[in-house]
Amino acid sequence: MGNLSIIFKRELLSYFATPLAYIFIVIFLVVNGFLTFDFGGFYVRGQADLSPFFAFHPFLYLFMVPAIAMTMWADERKTGTIELLLTLPVNLRDAILGKYLAAWALIGIALCLTFPIWITANYLGDPDNGVIFAAYVGSWFMAGAYLAIGACLSACTKNPVIAFILTVTICVIFVLLGYPFLLGMLTGWVPQIIIDAISSMGFLTHFDSISKGVFDVRDFLFFGVFIAAWLFASAVVIELKKAS
Amino acid sequence: MIEINNLTKNFDQFTAIDDLTFTVKEGEVLGFLGPNGAGKSTTMKLITGFLSASHGSVSIDGFDISKNPIEAKSLMGYLPEGAPSYGDMTTLEFLNFVAQIRGYTGEEILLRVQRVLDEVELNSVSQQTIDTLSKGFKRRVGLAQAIMHDPKVLILDEPTDGLDPNQKHHVRELIKNLARDKIVIISTHILEEVTAVCSRAIIIAQGRIVADGTPAELESRSKYHHAVSVRLSENYDLAADLTGIAEVGDVEKDSEDDMVFRILASGSKSIFSQVSEIAQTRHWPVTEFHASRGQLEDVFRTVTQQTQGTQ
Numbered sequence: 001m002g003n004l005s006i007i008f009k010r011e012l013l014s015y016f017a018t019p020l021a022y023i024f025i026v027i028f029l030v031v032n033g034f035l036t037f038d039f040g041g042f043y044v045r046g047q048a049d050l051s052p053f054f055a056f057h058p059f060l061y062l063f064m065v066p067a068i069a070m071t072m073w074a075d076e077r078k079t080g081t082i083e084l085l086l087t088l089p090v091n092l093r094d095a096i097l098g099k100y101l102a103a104w105a106l107i108g109i110a111l112c113l114t115f116p117i118w119i120t121a122n123y124l125g126d127p128d129n130g131v132i133f134a135a136y137v138g139s140w141f142m143a144g145a146y147l148a149i150g151a152c153l154s155a156c157t158k159n160p161v162i163a164f165i166l167t168v169t170i171c172v173i174f175v176l177l178g179y180p181f182l183l184g185m186l187t188g189w190v191p192q193i194i195i196d197a198i199s200s201m202g203f204l205t206h207f208d209s210i211s212k213g214v215f216d217v218r219d220f221l222f223f224g225v226f227i228a229a230w231l232f233a234s235a236v237v238i239e240l241k242k243a244s
Numbered sequence: 245m246i247e248i249n250n251l252t253k254n255f256d257q258f259t260a261i262d263d264l265t266f267t268v269k270e271g272e273v274l275g276f277l278g279p280n281g282a283g284k285s286t287t288m289k290l291i292t293g294f295l296s297a298s299h300g301s302v303s304i305d306g307f308d309i310s311k312n313p314i315e316a317k318s319l320m321g322y323l324p325e326g327a328p329s330y331g332d333m334t335t336l337e338f339l340n341f342v343a344q345i346r347g348y349t350g351e352e353i354l355l356r357v358q359r360v361l362d363e364v365e366l367n368s369v370s371q372q373t374i375d376t377l378s379k380g381f382k383r384r385v386g387l388a389q390a391i392m393h394d395p396k397v398l399i400l401d402e403p404t405d406g407l408d409p410n411q412k413h414h415v416r417e418l419i420k421n422l423a424r425d426k427i428v429i430i431s432t433h434i435l436e437e438v439t440a441v442c443s444r445a446i447i448i449a450q451g452r453i454v455a456d457g458t459p460a461e462l463e464s465r466s467k468y469h470h471a472v473s474v475r476l477s478e479n480y481d482l483a484a485d486l487t488g489i490a491e492v493g494d495v496e497k498d499s500e501d502d503m504v505f506r507i508l509a510s511g512s513k514s515i516f517s518q519v520s521e522i523a524q525t526r527h528w529p530v531t532e533f534h535a536s537r538g539q540l541e542d543v544f545r546t547v548t549q550q551t552q553g554t555q
Binding site for chain 1: 322
């Protein structure tokens with residue numbers, strides 16, 4: 001077994017060794033259900049699809065994902081275990097990926113447990129399951145992007161609360177970048193190419209098209225590259241900050 | 245063998261480690277001494293590859309820690325300062341994790357973990373969460389992970405800090421047993437520990453080596469080396485009887501006890517028999533009379549304060 005999977009397993013189990021994983025999953029499901037059925041008007045709309053469910057994800061992740069990410073490296077530095085981990089014969093890359101993938105898997109598990117909503121839609125009507133599946137994967141990738149930001153900012157500080165606040169702030173920026181309202185304000189006085197560039201960095205731009213069933217590899221690629229970039233930045237930050 | 249060449253570490257403008265060069269051979273137990281903030285922990289972090297050096301190199305059995313980190317780290321067991329471990333795991337889970345990272349599989353994991361559990365006497369708490377353990381047990385968990393792979397090089401940052409006297413004794417015995425064919429480097433500011441377990445001591449102050457030798461050699465640098473300590477039952481002018489004897493230097497009164505005097509040797513020879521002869525012929529009112537070894541504490545203070553003075 002490679003070091004990456006050993007670290008992955010340890011991290012994932014440690015989420016479940018404390019109430020953290022259970023609280024995260026329960027709140028994720030409850031809030032998701034509430035938003036979908038109450039706010040989203042799942043029944044009232046009279047359409048058998050999951051768009052009200054997915055529409056809230058960018059905002060739900062805004063505070064749920066940083067809560068998972070905030071301790072990822074901040075705790076390691078605070079308790080000194082980072083010194084233990086990085087003096088074991090382990091690559092920094094394996095450590096970063098192992099920890100990241102474990103947190104991402106936890107979000108994946110929470111996301112999978114929303115399956116009753118999918119079943120409900122199928123029970124009530126005849127939704128396009130291919131679109132729903134793509135939207136699930138897209139949602140997971142978007143959560144991964146939030147998580148990568150959180151991983152990097154968690155490495156910046158020993159204080160998880162600071163990591164949380166910073167992560168929420170940066171994530172809000174990336175959500176707003178694709179927001180039609182913000183883009184509308186820029187139209188007319190900013191060259192279109194810049195507006196497009198800004199909009200293409202926004203999470204909503206990519207997630208909207210995925211969740212509407214427009215399958216474009218570039219949207220997934222965006223999240224993939226975004227995640228890789230922030231994880232690379234984590235490595236740089238860890239190298240720089242581990243001494244302090 | 246550990247070779248450390250011109251090792252330097254700068255933090256911004258501050259030089260924590262300044263051009264350290266030394267080698268440690270198999271079988272040596274090196275005590276790394278120094279005042280707080282002298283750079284003991286930083287040196288250990290550089291040797292174990294947690295921090296990277298600003299200049300200079302560290303090589304473990306020929307593997308450079310910055311060029312071949314994985315190979316070098318595989319040869320080392322390290323107990324970081326404060327013995328950090330994953331608090332939400334049980335002792336057993338944590339040691340299993342370390343055994344896996346160290347590359348053991350299947351049966352071998354069980355054997356290795358059981359061996360270290362026995363060696364540092366952790367069986368009674370193997371199912372407990374590490375967070376719930378006492379400081380002494382946590383320290384032992386840290387030691388257990390460090391010796392998991394029977395490493396050639398063992399680096400222990402303050403291994404007995406915060407332990408009670410029994411536990412200290414136990415850890416020292418453990419280190420002595422481990423040390424036979426290994427390199428052990430321990431940092432400490434408990435000087436008795438150095439005399440108890442180390443075959444060599446390096447004293448550093450402000451990132452530089454200020455003394456390097458066996459504990460006995462260092463002790464002999466003390467002005468109390470070969471001194472004779474005398475306790476009197478009544479006042480008596482010792483110094484008057486001793487004037488004119490070349491080998492005898494000053495007579496010092498103990499700072500805490502009026503009736504205790506130390507007769508210092510001026511040279512490097514023992515003055516015990518000479519002084520005892522005089523004491524007998526002159527009928528000193530003596531209740532205690534013994535030769536004192538040099539005091540490491542005294543040497544420690546002298547060499548570390550000298551450097552502070554020059555800065």
